[in-house]
Amino acid sequence: MNASDRWRPILALIVLSSIWGYTWVLAKHGLEYSPPFAFAAERCIGSAAALFIALRLTGRKLTLTAPGATLGIALTQVAGFMIFQTWALVEGGPGKTAVLIFTMPIWTLLLAWPILGERVRGTQWIAAACTLIGLLLIIEPWEMHGGLLSPALGLCAAICWAIGTILVKRLRGQTPVDLLTLTAWQMALGSIPLVILALVVPERPTDWTWSYAGILGFMAVFSTALCWWLWIYILDRVPAWEASLSVLGTPVVAILSSRLTFGEAFKSAEVAGILLIGGGLALLSLLGWIASRRPAVAAINQRLQEEKA
Template structure:
């Protein structure tokens, strides 16, 4: 695929990082009006409807591609991710939860051997080691009085996201598919178990206000529909390693906005852990840049270096 340059992808990355980053604070505020199951279900339903409505607006067909695979991806990447992410935010701070969940690229790397038969190579182990060391400092297993359950739930959400990412990648290796169509249908299908759980499991009464309506609208239209469309727009125009830089910006925005809006504090060990995780993700992006440069120096058509 030929990647185009310009201000569009850069502006998209900025909007994506700011919107996704602040969405963690908005989600935390939304939980003050509804229980985690109801909030996760409503976000997913509205987000799925918004993405389905986006299909005809972008000239894409409604047709449901690869039903079986889409259902499995929806159960993992939407049902599982939304449930664990929202549950983690009940007792966990938005900034810390965002950092834990955005370790997803490292789990994708480590799990790729099981799903894609791709082993971790060379310098990738350094990125993985830095990130895993950072996780130890954030989770603080030696401080059992901390919100250990919330941190474990955040890691479960990251694992669901990573597994879903690998399943999408494997599906793309085998078939030609439209990513926005897949995203819309997996969101719609993944919302069904969340709706069932919200209807069957008792939770505290919801408190409907204009503020809560605004939060839901932001999460569905902004954080879900707009940001997923921006993500696909960026992937179509810049190399994957460059697009992954948005992963670095999002938790930074989440930490700063959480500190400003909710007064979330961080211990020294947690700050060190955040630094190590950020270093690991940055190093992983750097490896992707190096591989992209090496691939660009060789022309398969001519069989010689360019």
């Protein structure tokens, strides 16, 4: 991977983290109009529709490749993740318990090593430690009081996301699958359990207004369709553990946007966590840039040696 190719995933991560971070603020507003499970189902249905429209507009085939693997990704990274995330939101609200889903880098690290053979090496451990410690400072698990159900559901959402991440990496390593097609089909298949759950669970009806339509449209097209595609694009180009750590920019953006939007005060632990995550992500980017420069430097040194000879 040359230097320019290296910066494309970084740019994708910046866009993804910015949109996903602000999505937490929009989700709070969206839940004023729609109940949680219906909101999740409507969001994913709209996302699947947008992705299939994009497939048609770009002239791609709609053929489902590797149906078994795609179904596994859909059930874990779409249905499982959305169900447990929404359930955690219902049980504990949009506070610290729901943010536990961002422990997904820990589970991805644990799974990627034995399954994919992706290991954290050398200085990379410093970047990993900075981001994970920063995450702990933001979540503040020592401040969690009350029942354990909501935190457990948040952890289940994180594990589902991590399993889906590993399945995507393994599928891309075994089968040439178009990224946009894969995203569209996983979203369509993952929407089915969400629709069933929204119909089965007793909830108030959705209050369809122009404001809610705007929120749902943004979350379906940008927060879900675009960002899920960007996530698979990133996974296709960097190790699973690195991608998962890098997406920790999302809770940073979520906290910043929430504090600025609702006028909430920053806590010292949150500020320290934001700085640690930012430092860890910067170190990851620096290490990636250095790694991308090594082949070019080696080629120059070899050419100089040949000229001297």
